[in-house]
Amino acid sequence: MEYSDEAVFSAAARFSAVRGQGTLKNLLAFGRILKQVGIKVTLSQVIDASRSLEFVDIADKEDFRAVLRSNLISEREGLPIFDRVFDCFWRDRSLEEVSVEVQAETSEDKSQEPVGAEESLEQEAEQDSIQESRQNEEEESILMPTYSLNESMNKKDFSEMDTEESRAINRAILLIATKIATQVSRRKKRAAKGDEIDPRWTMRKNIKYGGEVIDLVLRKRRIKKTRVILLCDVSGSMDCYSRFLIQFMYGLQNELWGIETIVFSTSLSRITHLIRTKNISNALEKISGSVLGWSGGTKIGRSLYTFNRAFALSLVTHRTVIVIISDGWDRGDVDLLDREMRILKRRCHKIIWLNPLLASENYEPLCKGMQVALPYLDLFLSVHNLNSLITLGRTLQKLVA
Amino acid sequence: MNRKGLTIEKIQQALLKEKYICDRSLATVVYLSISMGKPLLLEGEAGVGKTEIAKVLSEVMKTRLIRFQCYEGLDANTALYEWNYPKQMLRIKLEEVRRGDREAVETEIFSEEYLIKRPLLEAIQSDGSTPPVLLIDEIDRADMEFEAFLLEILSDFQITIPEIGTIRAKLRPYVILTSNRTREIHDALKRRCLYHWIDYPTFEKEYEIIMTRFPQVRALLAKQICAFMQRVRQMNFYKRPGVAETLDWVSALITLNREELNEGILGETMGCVFKYREDLNHLQEELAGKRLDLDQMMKESPKLQA
Numbered sequence: 001m002e003y004s005d006e007a008v009f010s011a012a013a014r015f016s017a018v019r020g021q022g023t024l025k026n027l028l029a030f031g032r033i034l035k036q037v038g039i040k041v042t043l044s045q046v047i048d049a050s051r052s053l054e055f056v057d058i059a060d061k062e063d064f065r066a067v068l069r070s071n072l073i074s075e076r077e078g079l080p081i082f083d084r085v086f087d088c089f090w091r092d093r094s095l096e097e098v099s100v101e102v103q104a105e106t107s108e109d110k111s112q113e114p115v116g117a118e119e120s121l122e123q124e125a126e127q128d129s130i131q132e133s134r135q136n137e138e139e140e141s142i143l144m145p146t147y148s149l150n151e152s153m154n155k156k157d158f159s160e161m162d163t164e165e166s167r168a169i170n171r172a173i174l175l176i177a178t179k180i181a182t183q184v185s186r187r188k189k190r191a192a193k194g195d196e197i198d199p200r201w202t203m204r205k206n207i208k209y210g211g212e213v214i215d216l217v218l219r220k221r222r223i224k225k226t227r228v229i230l231l232c233d234v235s236g237s238m239d240c241y242s243r244f245l246i247q248f249m250y251g252l253q254n255e256l257w258g259i260e261t262i263v264f265s266t267s268l269s270r271i272t273h274l275i276r277t278k279n280i281s282n283a284l285e286k287i288s289g290s291v292l293g294w295s296g297g298t299k300i301g302r303s304l305y306t307f308n309r310a311f312a313l314s315l316v317t318h319r320t321v322i323v324i325i326s327d328g329w330d331r332g333d334v335d336l337l338d339r340e341m342r343i344l345k346r347r348c349h350k351i352i353w354l355n356p357l358l359a360s361e362n363y364e365p366l367c368k369g370m371q372v373a374l375p376y377l378d379l380f381l382s383v384h385n386l387n388s389l390i391t392l393g394r395t396l397q398k399l400v401a
Numbered sequence: 402m403n404r405k406g407l408t409i410e411k412i413q414q415a416l417l418k419e420k421y422i423c424d425r426s427l428a429t430v431v432y433l434s435i436s437m438g439k440p441l442l443l444e445g446e447a448g449v450g451k452t453e454i455a456k457v458l459s460e461v462m463k464t465r466l467i468r469f470q471c472y473e474g475l476d477a478n479t480a481l482y483e484w485n486y487p488k489q490m491l492r493i494k495l496e497e498v499r500r501g502d503r504e505a506v507e508t509e510i511f512s513e514e515y516l517i518k519r520p521l522l523e524a525i526q527s528d529g530s531t532p533p534v535l536l537i538d539e540i541d542r543a544d545m546e547f548e549a550f551l552l553e554i555l556s557d558f559q560i561t562i563p564e565i566g567t568i569r570a571k572l573r574p575y576v577i578l579t580s581n582r583t584r585e586i587h588d589a590l591k592r593r594c595l596y597h598w599i600d601y602p603t604f605e606k607e608y609e610i611i612m613t614r615f616p617q618v619r620a621l622l623a624k625q626i627c628a629f630m631q632r633v634r635q636m637n638f639y640k641r642p643g644v645a646e647t648l649d650w651v652s653a654l655i656t657l658n659r660e661e662l663n664e665g666i667l668g669e670t671m672g673c674v675f676k677y678r679e680d681l682n683h684l685q686e687e688l689a690g691k692r693l694d695l696d697q698m699m700k701e702s703p704k705l706q707a
Binding site for chain 1: 409425426429430432433436437439442444484486487490582585588591592594595596597598679
């Protein structure tokens, strides 16, 4: 959510006509600006903010800020942008002006106000709330996102994208991943037939028999979380593909599985705790500073060796799916890779290997690393563009369901 | 403390009396939450005082604290109520033995006496002159379905138990939700609440916290600890230590009669601050590689000179 100062200023300037028209209108305008810079704000939040103002002395700027912030912002990432918009929007208004407006509001003669501006803001607010509820409905019902990316975008290789395209693709990725995840979770609930006895309900039902158990009540098997571990090669050109994959997998994350993310090149780092939010690219920027050897060559065998010793014990169970993304070029000892793949395979449920090189038509896994790993893989897929991610998503659906 | 006549300053002072250092923006949000009857969602790293403030608030408001801990797999029954089936069964059996009135028993076993009340029901049924503080801890550990259920409860504060009827809250509890941000809370629930992010404290704030909780500690030691914590939180540890760890550490150092910080003492007591083997190893590496240098830190930090 990076917005330039110019964008913020111009958004604020659009609403400069609102001054002197009452606090609620100012708040509505403020809310609209926040929406324009990417913070989701609803009408009810703005109204609550307005109600909250009655409880504080709004001439105190910091209290005023705290009131608005606690009502309008619901996540930590929104805090810095909120502060910038707040400072920009309210800086020219002395808060005494605002408090005078509040008092005047109750006794103002409405006919003196410029009718056009008043109506248009209120209309806009109404339209907003109607739009919001429609949007929410839409998001529920559509299966594929209706953003205006064309077919060619779906096929474009990740490594060829510029910043704008990357951003668009990231949004698309999240949207698709969410759809897929929701579908899986719904399907699971419907499909799971009762095959386990529910002791509580059984007793409940049998009270009428005076305590003899005659009717059995069955229940759905409690869905246990599958765990997915991403092992991402982030050396050189693999970096770009890994980023998109991480974005995708985090979009998929829901009640069905927990995701651990581990990056490796010449050494290995667990970065799950660093990637908490949906803004993956920002998090990855932060990480590349702290992960050693981010763009050296790759030592896959060595990295798996470290993984098996440091993390596998606590993270990998027979239900775990391991997803490795790498081009297979191992600069280190290939025998080590062979041994470690065998160890890993014994512990986990399935291993999926994603290789962007698979997309090129003449590719055959000729490099030694890939040949050595191949026998241990349950699935070998490409991951070079949006279409391939969609395929991956569908595959995971079947795997987890 | 009465709800009327409450101000932001009074809350801050009352919390301070209970040894909780609270900055004005947090006090403002707490004040709003109480005055408006809107739940408060506190997010932040582990160990920064989210759960603590609910406990302290209940002391300040002189009311009961009902604590509800969330976990994975939590469902509505665990939160609300359950019938005491074994007790009901026994009652029925007893009646059979006596050859008594079956029908009367059936009514009886679905009365409040046979109801196991769980925290949310307790919060709704609570009577007393002041509403209780309902702490819903670590909501991020529960799943989305539980959130939807919670949203309903927080809107109406009423529950319908089919055999008994609808129970409405006479006094709406003060609701505080906490989250460690291990996953995103659903928008609908977030918007229902006032939001506040509690960050790690500044050097000054942490120093104040230490001196308030442990007035007997040497000022220099407290400052050294604060400098260390500030530095460590910027480094790449798996689990960064929070204020809870700082206070544990101070307590340990006092017990061991240590008056200042050096590498030896650090090594002895590191278990108070870092609880993961990876982190302990990482710390040793950083100390050995001089990327974390205690002496240098002490010399260079301007705050320690003051």
